[in-house]
Amino acid sequence: MTLLALGINHRTATVAVREQVAFTPTQLESALAELRSLPHISEAAVLSTCNRTELYCVTDAAGEQTVLDWLGRFHNLRVEELTRCAYHYHDNDAARHLMRVAVGLDSMVLGEPQILGQLKEAYQQARQAKGLGGELERLFQHTFAVAKQVRTETGIGKNPVSVAYAAVSMASRIFDDFSRANALLIGAGETIELVARHLHEAGVRQLTVANRTRERAERVSSSLGGTAITLPEIPDALERADIVISSTASPLPILGKGMVERALKKRRHRPVFMVDIAVPRDIEPEVGELADVFLYTVDDLEEVIEENRRHRQVAADQAESLIEHGVGSWQQERRVRNGGEVIRDFRRHGESLRDQARDQALERLAKGEDPAKVVERLAHQLANRFMHQPTLTIREAAAQENHDLLSAAPRLLLPPKPAFEQPAPSAKRQKDDTPA
Missing domain, CATH: 3.40.50.720 (NAD(P)-binding Rossmann-like Domain)
Structure with a gap:
């Protein structure tokens, strides 16, 4: 699944277009329900302010066009017109964009504080509409933590200008x-x-x-x-x-x-x-x-806003650095979570194979078969069943010259080789090396 951020803002669209795409408070509940129910969409949140309308979704590969088509239908706008002024970000870029929005780096007034409150309200509305799953929930929480760090450690929020x-x-x-x-x-x-x-x-x-x-x-x-x-x-x-x-x-x-x-x-x-x-x-x-x-x-x-932007640029540069660190830590957490899911699936598969072999062995023991032969058969079955799928996958990778998978297979399937011990120096070498 892909994290998607799609929207328009004051840089990409005129106020005439923005007001057509904006969601009123009374529209948000139905909009979130519709968006969440679309095919290819598993999670969704909507941020709508005077300067931007943005949709944050967890989708598959076809989800972006689905979201764009829906946005056009909801506001009675042609998709071609939306496409001309819409931007979209995926995964790490989507997370970075959300963090930049949260701290006011993407606002008309650089560093303005109101957007964080508006983003928190959008998060709460998405939660109430059951639009958030684990992916967006963790991203929003991580974003709020980064925004707090930026406000604490930089001058972006001093003498706030809105x-x-x-x-x-x-x-x-x-x-x-x-x-x-x-x-x-x-x-x-x-x-x-x-x-x-x-x-x-x-x-x-x-x-x-x-x-x-x-x-x-x-x-x-x-x-x-x-x-x-x-x-x-x-x-x-x-x-x-x-x-x-x-x-x-x-x-x-x-x-x-x-x-x-x-x-x-x-x-x-x-x-x-x-x-x-x-x-x-x-x-x-x-x-x-x-x-x-x-x-x-x-x-x-x-004009007024640009003057404010110049005064805050140093703080903005510091904020960008903190955001990059925040994106990196979010990406690492996401990788760990994805690895954890693979590990859980792998362990469940292994435990299923184990249970099947154990039950068959217990049945044979109950029938009075030789315990030694039952144990030998159990070990043989377990080894074959564990090795069956990896063996087929490696053969297929070799036939397709999938070198990435072939190079990763030994690290995944084989224990690490012991480090070679350096031979102890001989007595003769020690003697030769002794300084006169």
Whole structure:
């Protein structure tokens, strides 16, 4: 079986494609069940964020195309379109990719910490859906251990910078005085919590958090002295908002061009800074056509993110080294496990042959046959039965000139030869060598 990592991210696909391939929280349960039930797939996990959708599977040789075809069917996309922007890794490369994702080396913001939490959530969802077997379970656990080591031993996580921070940083280039700005945040997840905290630390005091449920919005806004509202109340809040940052899991846009246009008229066309962090997008792209709106998506944050990347490159190089060590140790553990499975199968086979020969010998003894002859026959049968399959395999390897198998056979089947002892020096040689 092969370990496969297949997906798209911010480097390979535009936000328009990423939002089509993203899984909403309500889709994940059915998606995992479907993916796990596919032929050629024995284990599966799904990671879906604003910047990437990735499938981790244990498959056979035909599994990769099966997964790609299924992803296209699930999201009503042509496989050819997916193939153009999808990447895939196998075995060690798949493990390395997962570890790089976990520590933020593959993120838009180098070293951003949120991805590890998102990966842990994906792991828990896969476990609940019974999508994990021994292979993916051990890989995820090993990955979390490597990520912890990287965070502990390098500076990759110091002064963490996220997409949320980048959004606020970009807003600071437009607003000289945050204390006079009114901010509207849509959503109540981890990203919006970070945005709210960064805005508060930057000086924003007029903060409104909108969410489907008021309780979740209050959880984010209360500690920062903000106001909580529900989604139907957004049009009124939009009239007062100078900054709008949105990150929800809604499959459809929350802010349309008409709603924003009406709010601008009541604002007397005072400009509004908007950042849409969500994938699929929360704000209709047409909103950006309005004269008094500065609309940015996650792809527009690249300049701020690149500056962060330069500062963290040294720590990233150290992290890459730790990941290589982590991949090596995972590979070694995997080899040991695979060897253990072969050993268990071999021992079970040997014990089966032993039991058959023993039972036959006991039957002969019960019939009163000569014990010496029974023992001799038992030894003869055991030797023949143990040697039968290896003998056939070696003959077949010789006929096919399979030199790798032929060279390995003596190490597997024969005891090591004793080392030759060096002859003791003769008395005459000792005498000759004695210095004068």
